[in-house]
Amino acid sequence: MPAIRFITVATFCQLLLLCCSALATADETLQVSPERVVLNSSRELFQLLVSSEGNDVTQQASYQSSHPEIATVDARGSITSQAAGEAKITVTMGDASVEVPLVVNADSGTRQVNFRTDIQPLLSRHGCNSGGCHGKASGQNGFKLSLFGFDTEFDYGALVHEARGRRIDLAAPERSLLLTKSIGSVPHGGGKRIETGSDAYEMMLAWIQNGAPRPTEETPRVVEIQIEPAERILQPGALQQLRVTANYTDGTTRDVTRNTDYGSNVDVVATVDEQGGVTAGEQSGEATIMARYMGQVAVFRAIRPHGAPLAELPEFEPRNGIDRLAAEKWKKLGLRPSPPCDDATFIRRVTLDLTGRLPTVDEVRAFLADESPDKRSQLVDRLLDSPDYPAYFALKWSAILRNSRLAGADQAAYAFHNWIRDNIPRNRLYDKFVRGIVAASEKWQNAPAINWYWQSRDDQLHTVTADTAQLFLGIRLQCARCHHHPYERWGQEDYYGLAGFY
Numbered sequence: 001m002p003a004i005r006f007i008t009v010a011t012f013c014q015l016l017l018l019c020c021s022a023l024a025t026a027d028e029t030l031q032v033s034p035e036r037v038v039l040n041s042s043r044e045l046f047q048l049l050v051s052s053e054g055n056d057v058t059q060q061a062s063y064q065s066s067h068p069e070i071a072t073v074d075a076r077g078s079i080t081s082q083a084a085g086e087a088k089i090t091v092t093m094g095d096a097s098v099e100v101p102l103v104v105n106a107d108s109g110t111r112q113v114n115f116r117t118d119i120q121p122l123l124s125r126h127g128c129n130s131g132g133c134h135g136k137a138s139g140q141n142g143f144k145l146s147l148f149g150f151d152t153e154f155d156y157g158a159l160v161h162e163a164r165g166r167r168i169d170l171a172a173p174e175r176s177l178l179l180t181k182s183i184g185s186v187p188h189g190g191g192k193r194i195e196t197g198s199d200a201y202e203m204m205l206a207w208i209q210n211g212a213p214r215p216t217e218e219t220p221r222v223v224e225i226q227i228e229p230a231e232r233i234l235q236p237g238a239l240q241q242l243r244v245t246a247n248y249t250d251g252t253t254r255d256v257t258r259n260t261d262y263g264s265n266v267d268v269v270a271t272v273d274e275q276g277g278v279t280a281g282e283q284s285g286e287a288t289i290m291a292r293y294m295g296q297v298a299v300f301r302a303i304r305p306h307g308a309p310l311a312e313l314p315e316f317e318p319r320n321g322i323d324r325l326a327a328e329k330w331k332k333l334g335l336r337p338s339p340p341c342d343d344a345t346f347i348r349r350v351t352l353d354l355t356g357r358l359p360t361v362d363e364v365r366a367f368l369a370d371e372s373p374d375k376r377s378q379l380v381d382r383l384l385d386s387p388d389y390p391a392y393f394a395l396k397w398s399a400i401l402r403n404s405r406l407a408g409a410d411q412a413a414y415a416f417h418n419w420i421r422d423n424i425p426r427n428r429l430y431d432k433f434v435r436g437i438v439a440a441s442e443k444w445q446n447a448p449a450i451n452w453y454w455q456s457r458d459d460q461l462h463t464v465t466a467d468t469a470q471l472f473l474g475i476r477l478q479c480a481r482c483h484h485h486p487y488e489r490w491g492q493e494d495y496y497g498l499a500g501f502y
Contacts, residue, residue: 029053030061030098032091033228033243037102039071039081040252043113043206045199047243047257047276048077048100049228050091056232058241059277061093071102076241076275078258080199113207115156116215117222117248120149121259121294122200125274126182126193129155131486133190141189143167150295150484150491152215160212173208199258220248225256227291227298233309233332234270234280234302242276242300244291260293270302280304286333295484295491305334313337343368346376354380355388356395385425394421400471401437402455415448434472465499 033049050058063073067087073079079089081104089100113119129135129145138144142163146154159178160168169176177186183201184192194200207213224247232240246256262272269287272278278289280302289300310331318324330337341349347367351359359367367379383389397420398404405413423433440449456463462481469477479485480495 030057030091030093030096032098032100035100037079037089037100039079039102039104042081042083042104043203044081044104044254045258046079046081046255047241048073048079048089048091049241049243050077050093052093052096055238056240057093059239061091064090064092065102066090070104076277078275112213113203113210114215114219115207115213116152116219117254117294118203118259119207120152120155121256122203123155124149124292124294125259125261126200128190128193147483148292148295148486156214160214168208168212170208170211173205176208178208179204220250220252222246222294222296223249225260225291225293225296225298227300229300231301231303232278234278234304236280236282236304238280240278240280240300240302242272242278242289242291244276244293244298246293246296256293260291263290263292264288264302265290269304278302284333290487292487295489297487297489303332305332307334309334310336315339343375347379350376350380351383354383354392355386356392357388387425390421390424393424401452402467403451404455409444409451409454412444412448412451412454415444416451419448438468438472461499461502464502465495469498 029052031051033051037046037048039046048058048063049056050061058077059075061077063075063077065071065073065079065087066089067085068082070083070085070087071079071081071089073089077091079102084104086104087102089102091098091100123129123145127133129147129149131147134140134143134145135147136144143158145158149155167177173179179201180186181188181190182193182204183196226245226247228243228245229240234240242257242262243255244257244260246254248254257276260276262274262276264270264272264278264287266283266285266287268281268283269285270278270280270289272289276291278300281304284304284306286304287302289302291298291300313327313331313336316323316327316330316337318327340346344364347359347364351357351363367375372378394417398417401416401420403413403416403420419436423436428436437449437452440447440452442450444450444454453460453464456467466476466478466481469475475488475490477485477490477495477498480488480490480492482492484491
């Protein structure tokens with residue numbers, strides 16, 4: 001019996017060790033995106049994304065290329081193709097590892113460096129064409145670039161032909177001022193921008209060595225950039241590597257992660273480095289990481305929850321689409337909604353919100369005495385049906401539309417105000433309401449909404465264009481009147497395309 005008992009215990013221990021080993025392997029399983037990499041030329045970059053148990057571990061994993069002469073990979077999972085052929089990138093994290101097949105197409109050869117798709121993004125990436133440097137209206141120290149690279153031809157001429165062509169030295173590319181000032185070997189007001197031998201340096205050097213070719217009409221343009229992932233819930237100190245892909249007019253795509261300009265709108269919630277690495281801060285909330293590349297913009301949302309994310313909110317019952325969106329956001333942020341207010345507080349708040357006045361004593365007493373389960377919904381309906389609601393919201397809309405007697409047309413201003421007030425209780429659809437304003441014609445006696453144009457008569461074209469975009473589309477287009485918008489995808493073609501309707 002003791003021998004049998006010993007064998008049984010030994011067998012149990014072996015099974016337990018096997019189970020624990022299997023669990024450890026499962027816990028350490030790596031997911032690499034993508035599962036296979038195809039690059040179309042040498043000198044092309046590609047960023048791997050690695051995760052484990054739903055968390056990004058791209059910067060913690062280690063990488064190795066089976067054939068460095070075909071493709072190399074750095075410590076952050078960025079691949080650089082060197083020559084045509086096939087290789088494998090081994091990604092390791094603890095005891096787990098994944099092999100990623102990689103192909104560099106043989107028929108593509110060495111990709112030629114292009115001013116529009118390679119050099120201009122570098123100038124933007126390192127701040128050369130920003131508003132505080134050579135991109136400002138007057139330029140800097142005799143050298144001016146278009147703001148954020150919105151004018152390719154202008155920038156090419158400024159670099160290659162202006163100042164008797166002294167910024168580019170085709171005979172001795174390494175001595176070009178574009179390079180020597182960038183690396184700090186020649187005094188530069190903007191300081192040192194890149195390192196000798198860096199990807200940016202080698203890219204600009206290759207362009208000059210190739211004769212600094214001019215971009216042509218056939219050169220593809222960026223039409224959109226995409227960022228991966230789009231959103232992630234992060235704990236304090238957590239890291240998240242981003243990948244940015246550019247889509248071009250010829251249907252091709254390219255990883256532009258290392259040439260993209262990044263910024264966070266709330267640094268205490270999340271910061272982002274020059275290579276697209278996001279670090280979550282100690283402050284809870286939501287930060288938007290903006291990625292900008294050649295006039296295109298994409299965003300990543302970093303969510304730092306107040307507590308553990310919530311699966312459900314049993315105390316909150318959504319009643320409409322807005323409620324459902326709010327509930328989803330609360331669950332991600334680990335927030336529970338405040339408890340319902342009492343009846344006295346509710347009637348005061350809702351009456352102020354919908355009519356701009358306090359409830360009367362009789363209204364409060366009647367509401368508090370009402371025992372109907374849906375009395376709050378009934379109160380909202382009564383307020384919406386009252387004349388106070390359109391009167392109050394007509395004032396709001398008049399302010400938004402800048403309807404004022406100060407413009408010198410009292411009767412027209414009153415008529416426009418009455419037109420707004422009369423449309424609210426009719427529950428006129430928003431698109432029809434806007435169409436009635438934007439497409440108004442005739443005199444104000446027959447079409448009072450025409451007064452909206454009268455308010456902009458001093459600079460009608462540009463004022464109406466900017467107001468239309470901001471009021472009815474939620475887009476600020478003013479910047480695009482003179483140059484590409486620095487924080488949006490809109491350019492001068494969008495601005496004047498809209499202005500053409502007026």
